Amino acid sequence: MVKKPTAPEVSGKQKKEQEARFIKDIYRALEEGNVATADALRVRVLYINPKSVEARLARGEIFLRQARYGRAMETFKSLVKEEKLLARSYQGIGVARLQQGRRAAAKQAFDKAVSLDGGLWRAWNGLGYFYDSVKDWKRAQQSYNRALKLRRDKPALFNNRGFSKLMQSRYEDAIVDFRAALKLNPLLKVTRMNIRLAQAWLGRYVEAIAGASKQDLPSVLNNIGYIAMIKGEYAAADAYFSRAMQLSPSFNETASNNLQKLEAFKSQSRPKGTKEKR
Numbered sequence: 001m002v003k004k005p006t007a008p009e010v011s012g013k014q015k016k017e018q019e020a021r022f023i024k025d026i027y028r029a030l031e032e033g034n035v036a037t038a039d040a041l042r043v044r045v046l047y048i049n050p051k052s053v054e055a056r057l058a059r060g061e062i063f064l065r066q067a068r069y070g071r072a073m074e075t076f077k078s079l080v081k082e083e084k085l086l087a088r089s090y091q092g093i094g095v096a097r098l099q100q101g102r103r104a105a106a107k108q109a110f111d112k113a114v115s116l117d118g119g120l121w122r123a124w125n126g127l128g129y130f131y132d133s134v135k136d137w138k139r140a141q142q143s144y145n146r147a148l149k150l151r152r153d154k155p156a157l158f159n160n161r162g163f164s165k166l167m168q169s170r171y172e173d174a175i176v177d178f179r180a181a182l183k184l185n186p187l188l189k190v191t192r193m194n195i196r197l198a199q200a201w202l203g204r205y206v207e208a209i210a211g212a213s214k215q216d217l218p219s220v221l222n223n224i225g226y227i228a229m230i231k232g233e234y235a236a237a238d239a240y241f242s243r244a245m246q247l248s249p250s251f252n253e254t255a256s257n258n259l260q261k262l263e264a265f266k267s268q269s270r271p272k273g274t275k276e277k278r
Helices: 013-033 034-049 051-067 069-077 083-099 101-118 121-133 139-151 155-167 172-183 189-201 205-209 215-228 234-247 247-267
Strands: none
Touching: 013 034, 013 051, 034 051, 051 069, 051 083, 051 189, 083 121, 101 121, 101 139, 121 139, 121 155, 139 155, 155 172, 155 189, 155 247, 172 189, 189 215, 205 215, 215 234
């Protein structure tokens, strides 16, 4: 009878090292958007250590990426008794609540997270989003600055800080942040649109349109037209809405509705008893 070779036994230290390596790989996969890979790695961690609390935390993060916010919340809440995971658990709870539209509750969780660990950039970013929502611009900028001090390699952080400045009518400053985001990731469509919006608010309509793809142009024209309307530049708004309708039948309803709003704006701005000049 021939004995089959047996696998060498793995020491406790080696198991811990393997677990730590897989956990690190899970978060790398999540940052790259590979959720399925992250989940497969989580299963491997549990094979090594079925009681791994880090694997449970990773499961909560995976639920977040899958937009399963209720399940994510349950997972993170089950871990708040784990002292070494406490801060990250509160960060996860905050992100889940924010995605659910529970902004005040999200802020509470983020405050707890950063009080325990000031190095959690996602919690600082979440706080920035909250303060934007209540127009506390000073604290919003402070929060985004803290996040960027930790992770200047994250284009989303530059985009978010830029959008905060856009809401404050700090258009030139916003463009600086949007360009920093695009330098890190030139493919960010939302940031390109944000730059166009900032340029439109500055009255640089030609620059705002420049480089727009054929597919994006109707949307760009409609957005620029809307900004021109808000600014009281009705002739420009009319031209951009009309051009958006000409380029894309799918924009007929949207642009048509905006043209109706434009007529209402014109009527309100004209003195009583006067007619629009043609």
